[in-house]
Amino acid sequence: MYRYDEFDSAFVLERVAEFRDQVARRLNGELTEDQFKPLRLMNGVYLQLHAYMLRVAIPYGVLSSRQLRKLAYIARRYDRDYGHFTTRQNIQFNWIKLAEMPDILAELAEVEMHAIQTSGNCIRNVTADHFAGAAADEVIDPRPYAEILRQWSSLHPEFTFLPRKFKIAVTGSPHDRAAIQVHDIGLEAKRDSAGRVRFAVWVGGGQGRTPMIAKKIRDDLPESELLAYCEAILRVYNLEGRRDNKYKARIKILVHEKGLDDLADDVELEFASIRGKSLDLPAAEIAKIEAYFAPPPFDELPASSAIYDVAVRTDPEFAAFARQNLAPHKINGYSIVTISLKPIGAPPGDATSAQMEAIADIAARYSFDEIRVTHEQNLVLPHVRLDDLPVVYAMLASTGLATPNAGLVTDIIACPGLDYCSLANARSIPVAQRISERFADSSRQSDIGELKIKISGCINACGHHHVGHIGILGVDRKGEEFYQITLGGSADENCAIGEIVGPGFSADQIVDAIEQIVATYLELRDSPRERFIDVYRRVGVKPFQESLYVNA
Amino acid sequence: MAKSRLGGLQAVTANDLRSGAVVFMRRDGSWTDDVRLADAAQDPVEVERLIELARSGRNATLVVDPVLIEVAAEATGVAPIRLREKIRAAGPTVTFDS
Structure with a gap:
């Protein structure tokens, strides 16, 4: 998975130091609440009914075991021993003390995480298909593009005060698991007849009080022009999006009021002025990012597994789990495991520190150290050998994580x-x-x-x-x-x-x-x-x- | 800030600046996490005095967003009326043990 470069590390550490100073000044009275509130929100700190809430970004829902262990540690050390996974592939801690926020952000920085752009009228954490890099039906792994978008949108000075928040989702499969049509920009990576990467670009989707399905504004965007085209959309929105009424400020309203054709004309005009310049993605740069998401060293395995087959035949509970919580993997002999965070009668999306640690251990040993967060508030082990599924199932079951209900009526x-x-x-x-x-x-x-x-x-x-x-x-x-x-x-x-x-x-x-x-x-x-x-x-x-x- | 339009018996609530915890104000301007111990008032002048006190002086470094809420006087002390305030006072109604 992606590792921070020196730019990422520098800006995250600078932000922690800056916020530490801001919190100190709020606590000693130098900053009023009116002055401080926008600063804390820029760092993911909300004030909820009972306490401060910290929303931590999980870029495109991808976590390493080390990161998940850190989240577990934060839940135990600073919160009430649990965290809440959200519909935007993030995690929220519900019971954090303001005075401890800077320490928590420093802890997160140690594992290349932060809470920047999890609030405010900016480009929010980019989301993606939670089965990315694993799904059998995947055409293109969307994670490199999600990472490129993350780098472009992080602290983007021009898009820090948009009319309203802005959410981008990316998929690389024809079956959309990332809900791209209810995002401000939805991207589907695909291949044209010559095998080149192209993007279908959807714009103006969203939920809220005025739900809208996105409209397709481009069907054939070349890979190298991804950022320039997104920047063109954002520029048009930044200028023309309504700022007079927060309920009409999302880009969906602009698309609706202006019409897709007129909006597309404006975007193309802007695009013409910036394409082929600094935002063009060089093939070498794309390859460099793709290398971070290279497939793990999969074994060459047969498509079926005797160990798995026997377990299905002899253990009805395992069979129920296998039927419901497994998804086809692109590599023979592997499977995708959905870990339901919806045990019967429990709050959807909550995981205790102990559960997070158990999942981190299982992922380290059986899933190439990777965990995914889904927008359906579950976790995923993306790459588990069929041979290992019975033991993984037993480990999940022992910590209350083997509810066989993915996609069913109780997976709410x-x-x-x-x-x-x-x-x-x-x-x-x-x-x-x-x-x-x-x-x-x-x-x-x-x-x-x-x-x-x-x-x-x-x-x-x-x-x-x-x-x-x-x-x-x-x-x-x-x-x-x-x-x-x-x-x-x-x-x-x-x-x-x-x-x-x-x-x-x-x-x-x-x-x-x-x-x-x-x-x-x-x-x-x-x-x-x-x-x-x-x-x-x-x-x-x-x-x-x-x-x-x-x-x- | 608009003056109270609630009518009836009212108390002041806020969140503690450092912890975010829900707190309620007593007549002397001190804060308690026990809603039953809050001081309430009905007389508009007294209500105004309570909220002014909550917003003044050192409270800016003690609490966030003090507001008036409707309360009832019960045998055990002050009790919130609206569901939102009941949940604020007592904590989430979510059950964790299933």
Whole structure:
């Protein structure tokens, strides 16, 4: 994986020293809260309901064992012994003391990590397919491009005060696991007929109070022009994006109000003035970055493994795990393992220090030292030999990390909600916990099949409810929590925004309502192979409305 | 800052500057993490005095964002009314042991 060069190290260490001084001046009264707040936010420090929260960037969701051990250490030493993995492939610590922040940032710098650009109106941490470099269906590894974008966007002076935050996601597979169509810029790396790398560039996607699916602005962007073209988009947005109303300030609104064609004209004009100059990516530089992401030394193995096959035949629990939490690897004899951070009834995305350390140990021994964070709030061991899967499974199971529910009804995304977040209107995590408990039975889950439930505690949609097969949005209705349900959303290459099914439900009713929707799906499906989202696309919202509100 | 528009019994809450912890103000301007020990007022002049005190002097280096919240007077002491403030006072409702 990528290692910091001298520029990276220098700016991260300088920032730690600068922030140490700023915190000291805030604590002794030299800085007022109004002066200090933008400075702390530039370093990922939020003030939430109960405490300060530190959001640490995990570039494109890639971690080494050493980094994960450091996160575990921080959770134990400075927090309440757990961390929370987020829908942007980051980690948040919920109980950090301001006075200790500079020490924590110094700890992070030791393992080449920081919290820069995890807040504020800048280009945020770049996200990518969590199966990058491993997935069988991958055409191009997106990580080198995500890293190039990270280097370009880090502390970019021109884009430090954009109209609003800006999120870029990259995939290199036709099956989109990075939700690129709900990002400000979504990039799909692919090959043209001559085998050259080209990018499909999507612009203006996003969730929040005005959900929009991105529009494709280019389909054939040459590899060398990636940065120049992104810079052109950012320049047009920086100048023309609205600054009068924060709810209309994202680039999606500019795309919507101006129209894609006019925006594309402006971008091309800007692009013409900067292309072929300093932002052109030389092939040698791309190769240099690619070398950091060279495949690990895979063994030459047969496509099947007797050890694995025997375990599947003889251990039903392992078989259930294998069926649900493994994904096909591009190299024979290897598999991708999803570690579910959604044990039944637990808060989605939380991992204890001990669990993080256990995963770091397993990754060091069995996955070439690599761990990935998914935007679905799970972790991934990207490269595990089939032969090693039974032992890896046993190690995961011994620390509560082998829940066989990846992609199932209990693999729920939930934002922190009103239990932690100062923006929230309703709780998310307890709703996720109750749904998880209701559907705890593993055979029932597996019968229901793929079903993505996503819960947000406010309209900002950190829980991605708009793109959940079933989305749940918490609202405050006269001081009471209410939950609005949307159906049919999807974050993949068939991106769709969910449709509101009808009036909301109280906290007492919401789990029954979800169960009713699932029951309706089971009645409507032609066969167990027809997934919830397939049925929804076939029949629409109406049958679900009828069964949900039949007694209303 | 706008004056209170809440009406009813009110108390001042904030977050501790150093730790971020939720704190509530007593009449003498000191802070407690126990909402039951907060001092509340209903008279608009007294409410105004409380929030002014919270925003003045050395409090700038003790707490962040002091605000008024609606509270009720119960046998055990002051209690928050809105769900958000109940969660702030008591901590997350999330269950960790499953």
